[in-house]
Amino acid sequence: MVCLALTIGWFLYRAGDDATEILTRNALMETMGRVGQAIDRQTMNARESLNAVAPPPVPPVNPGEKPAMLPFPKDRKQLEERLWVANALFSDPSYVYFGGADGSFLGIRQESASVFMYSVREPEDKNYVYYLRGPGTEMKLTAVQDYEPRQRPWYIQTVERGRETWSSVYTDFRLKFLAINLSKPVYDTDGAFLGVVNSNIGLGQLTTFLQQLPMSRNGVAFVTELNGGMVATSLNEPVYEAKGTEFTRLNALQSKSPLVRQAFAEVQKYLVDHRPVPGQLMLLNASGENGKAEVVFRLHHDEAGLDWLAVSAAPRSDFLGPVAGGIYQTLMLGLVAVCLTFIIGFMLLRWVLRDIRKLTLAAKSIGNGSPFPALNIDRNDEIGQLAQSFQEMERNLRTDRLTNVLNRDSLIAQIEFRRRNSSQANPLHFALLFIDLDRFKAVNDEYGHDEGDKVLVTIAARLQHALRHDDSVARFGGDEFVVYLHGVNEIDVARTLADKIRHAVNKPIDGRDGNQYIVDASVGVSLYPEDGLDVETLLRMADSRMFDQKRLHRILSV
Structure with missing residues (x-):
């Protein structure tokens, strides 16, 4: 009987330790998914601000043709307009500027919601620093500096590398926060070097x-x-x-x-x-x-x-508390049962291990993307509470809390689960649609984040309604969604479904005080296995095609 009691304790300890390890790792993976999205947003903002000043070449429509180069403005007023647009992409302090190969300099720094610094230098002249409240407002001269952009580290490093270059993280001494620069060389349509454009973003x-x-x-x-x-x-x-x-x-x-x-x-x-x-x-x-x-x-x-x-x-x-409480209580019941009769103790052992095993299998299913099994644990003790916590955690880990659609890690896990269970006899085909909402930032800026959240919830519901039973939709963060189209193996079919989704998205959305919001969507498509054999490659391909479409929308809307 003593051996049986020790066996009960050992099995309970091992099962609880395994469940605790899986719970801890899954919670950390959820956290890392959110941290990764935040880093991607931060770095993407810097890159998009550079693209607003110096747009990348537009891919050709027909294979073999050269990409179309958008001319870089040589007029200071036109360059100034692009710098204002680039600064508008940020909600926190930022600095976007251009250093010319001739020694000229033009930069606009947003220091708060209504305070901007405007720096300008003509070739071989001083650098004049002004403060103003926004485009077209009165400028007040505050400093005259000896500043040569071509001697600055960001300019020299970018010219040496000949491509986009991140600086090391550094401390902004005046505003007292960490910052980082992304620099990009700029060329004329004939290939002549014009200078370097730089985006300085705060990391607070x-x-x-x-x-x-x-x-x-x-x-x-x-x-x-x-x-x-x-x-x-x-x-x-x-x-x-x-x-x-x-x-x-x-x-x-x-x-x-x-x-x-x-x-x-x-x-x-x-x-x-x-x-x-x-x-x-x-x-x-x-x-x-x-x-x-x-x-x-x-x-x-x-x-x-x-x-x-x-x-x-x-x-x-x-994460050990609920598990340990269940283990201790169950162990006491087991010891009492062993003292009463060997048979009762053996039956209790099976009953306890069955429920703990269910919890362990359920925890593993959360991590590998397989369907979450029905627990069917109807208990009022700590194990019953832990079972309820597992089910709640499953919902929290697999779904986006705002829109109630899948989150990034859950969608990737489900796709990987389907891939692992496919075979030559039963091959897997699917398409991924990477969706980015256009004009969504205007709703957030003008009507507030509550109305922006309402738009995201409505868009998510429309996407779910537009999909088939085996399809899935996930929110990847911000105003980005990814749609999984099961069984689609033709690009024309995927584009037809993408058009259907886009039409569903751009219908008016009723807002507060009788307002109506209209957002559009840029959609990029990739096919498995034609465009890649892993999810990350497919996402990058769809993301790239989405940005091509977004740039095309911007060009057509000018």
């Missing part, structure tokens, strides 16, 4: 986002450069140190949080022997002052030189 919004993330009691999320230099953190601690007029970037290993130091040390140890795949989630185990912890990290890399590590970590003890 990233820390604000991390600090608002729902985390476990002791969980952390942070972003660093490869050397550990802190970019953003979910903790209420600085990412740089100020001593008088000098600012020093802090390293993750200098954090006051033992979990941050422990998590980054584990990531560094892994990077010594492994080369991570950009965009791929990596799972690590760690042990420290607070016992066992789970660490998840992802390398964010692009060809312009950005290399950031997004890391999230949480102790297993944060």
Whole structure:
């Protein structure tokens, strides 16, 4: 009987430990999905602001033709208009400017909602700095500087590389926040070098986002450069140190949080022997002052030189409470049952392990994208509460909380599940539609985020209504959606369905005070397996085609 009691305790401990590990990892993966979206939005804003000033070539309609080059404005007024447009893409402080190959300079810096700095330099002249409240308002001269753009590091580095280039993260000494530059060389239609356009974005919004993330009691999320230099953190601690007029970037290993130091040390140890795949989630185990912890990290890399590590970590003890309570209560019942009769104890063992096994299988299904099994656990104790928590977690992990459609990680997991279960006898074909809403920002800016959220909920409902039973729709963040079209293997069919979806999206939406909002959609299409054999490749292909369509919409609307 003693052996039986010990066996019960051992099985319960192992099952609880497995369930806790899976719960912790799934919660961290959900967090990393949101952090990745925030980083993508931050970097995409910088790139789109450069494209607003110096648009990339328009792809040819017919194969073999050269891309169409949009002429760069040589008139200062036209360039100024583009800089104003680029600044309008940001909600937080930004600086967009152009340094000409002849030494000229023109830049507009947004310092707050209604305060802008305007800098202008003619070749071989001084740089004049003005302040104004917006386009066309009175300008007040505040400074005259000796400033040569061609001698600045951002100009020299971009000319040497000959392509888009990220700077290192640095501290803006005047406004006191972290920032980063994205620079891009500009050429005339005949290939002559004209200068460098630069977008300077603040990174304070990233820390604000991390600090608002729902985390476990002791969980952390942070972003660093490869050397550990802190970019953003979910903790209420600085990412740089100020001593008088000098600012020093802090390293993750200098954090006051033992979990941050422990998590980054584990990531560094892994990077010594492994080369991570950009965009791929990596799972690590760690042990420290607070016992066992789970660490998840992802390398964010692009060809312009950005290399950031997004890391999230949480102790297993944060998720152990409900599981431990169920284990202790069930163990006591088992011991009492063993003392009464061997038969009753054996039956109780099977009953307990059956429910714990159900919870473990359910937790694994959340991680691998397979259908969530029916638990059928009707209990009023901690295990029953844990079962209800599993079902609630399944809804939270797999769906977007605002629109109630699938989220990014859930859609990818479901697609990977279908791929794993396909075969030569039963091949898998599908299409992905990458949808980005046009004119949505105008609703947010003019009527507020509540009305913007109402538009997103309505669009999500329309997308679901327009799909077939086996199709799926997911919100990828902001105003971006992805639609999975099962069984579609022809581009014409996918485009027909994309047109149907676009018509459903651009119908008027009733808003507050009798207002009606009309948004449109740019849709990019990719086919599996013709356009790629993995989801990330298909998404990039559909995203690229969506941006081609968006640029075409902009050109046609001018």
